[in-house]
Amino acid sequence: MARSWQLWLSPRPLRRTETPVEPRMLSADDASLYEFLYEADGRLVVKETHYASNKQVLQGASGPPLHIHLRQTEHFQVLQGTLAAVKNEKEVRLTKDDGILTIEPGVRHRFWADSSINSTHGDLVFTVWAEPQDVERGFDENFLRNIVGYLRDCAQQSITPSLFQIALFGWAGDTLLICPPFYVPLWMLKAAQYVAGHVVGYHLLG
Template sequence: MARGWQHWLSPRPLRRTATSSEPRILAAHDAALFEFLKDEDGRWVVRETHYIDNKVVRDGLSGPLLHIHWLQTEYFQVEQGVIGIMKNEKEVVATKDDGIVEIPAGTRHRFWAHASGNEDLIFKVWAEPQGLDHSFDENFLRNFVGYQHDCQKENLTPSVFQLMLMSYNSSTIATPPFWMPIWILKSVHYVLAVWVGAGLLGYEASYPEYNSTDEGQSRNAKKLI
């Protein structure tokens, strides 16, 4: 439980919306819908729908900032519309005809609804290997999306320290558009996420209101460096 002075230093939603049992959740500004699914082989996947009529989507802002997953390879499979993916310095434009797009572990990347599309963007995304501790998974997405949505409802700017803590706990780090050694990025994120975000400001890496299988407490993030 965060203390009053921590709320003063870094405002946060007064109440977290309980979405842990919801099969689908909305992103901030209702720009995208996240559906949590299982493939026939038992693999978890997320189906994202980015609504073309939403200004955030039309402006290419419904996807994440440039980032790296250092433990897992990420996969995208478009079902409808056009996705833009920045993969290191190369822009990839893909539709359902392009099959599965692979983003190897350690690759700088981001994605968005590409401006050439004229309908909602719908795609599946997942990461492998699955079942790892502190990995990009459903728990991370539920917390990351749920927190930002609650901030938007209360007219708050999401804390960069909270977002970094959630990301770092899931072996994900933000990155500049140019190459930088991952160990440097991890070290910087560790300080800002664990020392500042968790230690000083009292944030957690995961909240039970967003995910009932809440295993990602901030103290566990210290094991990742």
């Protein structure tokens, strides 16, 4: 049971969506659909559909903020529409004819649907996966379900997401989610997220 000072410091949704049993889930404001697909060898591939008519998608806000994966390489392959991305401050566009976009470990990046194109050409659909997949606390289904479900619950209950909770998700998923748009050494970002997420979020705020 959270205490009043914990709720004041880090507001949290009163009701939490149960982890769905279906192999898919919607993001906040129904902006995008996540489908968890597993290959024959057990490899997780996430299929994302960003709906062109959704307000969040039209505003370029359906993707995550700047973040860094510490030990995994992330791969994107577009099936329909145009994916916009920033990779170490360089903006790129990706369609199904452009092959696979690779984001190496330690690279600051974000991505979103290019609404200027997709609004007239349909939804953005792409697959994303991370390698290697056997790292502890990495980019996996649990990480995505937790953070996407939390942000959806916050949006539905008009609650500003807690920085400490976001940092805890990042720490648990080996992903730096406290990531400013300017250069900061990785060791400093890791230290800040560890303190905010593990020390304050996990131990102090519960």
